[in-house]
Amino acid sequence: MLAKAVPRPCSGAGRHGAPAARLRSVGVAGGPRRGGAGGRLVAADAGERMPVVAVAAGKQPVNGAAMAGIDKLVTSTVGKSTNILWHDCPIGQFERQKLLNQKGCVVWITGLSGSGKSTLACALSRELHSRGHLTYILDGDNLRHGLNRDLCFEAKDRAENIRRVGEVAKLFADAGLICIASLISPYRSERSACRKLLHNSTFIEVFLNVPLEVCEARDPKGLYKLARAGKIKGFTGIDDPYEPPSDCEIVIQCKAGDCATPKSMADQVVSYLEANEFLQD
Numbered sequence: 104m105l106a107k108a109v110p111r112p113c114s115g116a117g118r119h120g121a122p123a124a125r126l127r128s129v130g131v132a133g134g135p136r137r138g139g140a141g142g143r144l145v146a147a148d149a150g151e152r153m154p155v156v157a158v159a160a161g162k163q164p165v166n167g168a169a170m171a172g173i174d175k176l177v178t179s180t181v182g183k184s185t186n187i188l189w190h191d192c193p194i195g196q197f198e199r200q201k202l203l204n205q206k207g208c209v210v211w212i213t214g215l216s217g218s219g220k221s222t223l224a225c226a227l228s229r230e231l232h233s234r235g236h237l238t239y240i241l242d243g244d245n246l247r248h249g250l251n252r253d254l255c256f257e258a259k260d261r262a263e264n265i266r267r268v269g270e271v272a273k274l275f276a277d278a279g280l281i282c283i284a285s286l287i288s289p290y291r292s293e294r295s296a297c298r299k300l301l302h303n304s305t306f307i308e309v310f311l312n313v314p315l316e317v318c319e320a321r322d323p324k325g326l327y328k329l330a331r332a333g334k335i336k337g338f339t340g341i342d343d344p345y346e347p348p349s350d351c352e353i354v355i356q357c358k359a360g361d362c363a364t365p366k367s368m369a370d371q372v373v374s375y376l377e378a379n380e381f382l383q384d
């Protein structure tokens with residue numbers, strides 16, 4: 104049966120409530136996500152989903168769901184979507200995390216082209232996989248082959264690219280996975296907006312601090328050469344800005360001739376995840 108719609112916190116995607124349960128407490132019976140059988144309709148979070156219609160008792164609910172027990176529904180307008188309701192499910196992030204023995208999070212790797220983002224993402228995924236943890240990589244280049252194929256590299260398209268990846272990453276984290284997002288994401292404000300989508304402690308920003316000269320010397324795709332020759336316009340670091348993070352969780356520093364190996368970069372991130380109880384053996 105559908106319960107009466109009342110504002111309540113839940114652990115579904117997009118909830119910004121209390122920090123996800125520490126792994127130690129994952130799976131404790133009667134935890135925060137225990138609920139009755141069947142789906143629930145819940146009202147929107149303040150801020151993200153603004154209720155616009157409250158149907159008084161006895162009146163026809165907005166979506167026409169004149170079912171027994173529903174005398175009041177609160178619908179929301181979110182962006183261009185009107186009259187929408189959040190549908191919750193008793194199997195939530197808590198249950199999924201328990202199944203996976205890990206806490207869902209986003210490891211967001213930012214840095215110049217050629218700084219080693221994809222290399223680190225792969226090394227990290229491999230390391231976590233070998234320890235029995237489920238990860239998924241959202242790679243900027245790869246996503247531009249599908250989800251983001253309609254976007255170019257103008258500022259507004261990069262911003263939309265980052266926003267979309269942030270939203271997808273949020274879903275993966277809610278699914279209980281360690282989501283590794285690897286994209287240049289050159290703008291501080293857009294990275295910060297992605298951080299706000301998640302509870303702060305579950306957004307782990309990793310800055311690959313590699314000097315432009317090193318990235319340019321690597322130039323595995325020959326893009327810097329093309330950018331220097333003026334054949335690619337608006338290339339990050341050449342004629343488009345990169346705003347380094349001012350306060351991120353992990354900085355991996357690399358200087359000419361002095362770069363950590365991919366495995367030791369991955370180990371640095373794994374240590375952080377362990378220290379912050381994202382992983383359970």
Ligand SMILES: Nc1ncnc2c1ncn2[C@@H]1O[C@H](COP(=O)(O)OS(=O)(=O)O)[C@@H](OP(=O)(O)O)[C@H]1O
Nearest residue numbers: 216217243244256261264286287288289337338339
């Ligand atoms: N103008 C310009 N500037 C920067 N990068 C460019 C550009 N044009 C194409 N490429 C290639 O696209 C990859 C970056 O895509 P992202 O989605 O990560 O970029 S962004 O976050 O939207 O800025 C980037 O991949 P990486 O080298 O792996 O970073 C490049 O291969």
Ligand SMILES: Nc1ncnc2c1ncn2[C@@H]1O[C@H](COP(=O)(O)OP(=O)(O)O)[C@@H](O)[C@H]1O
Nearest residue numbers: 216217218219220221222321323362363364365
């Ligand atoms: N830690 C590292 N030390 C030395 N070379 C690296 C390191 N990480 C990446 N590379 C090399 O640098 C180049 C760019 O790496 P890549 O992961 O494709 O960067 P990005 O995804 O940031 O563009 C590749 O040729 C890669 O082998």
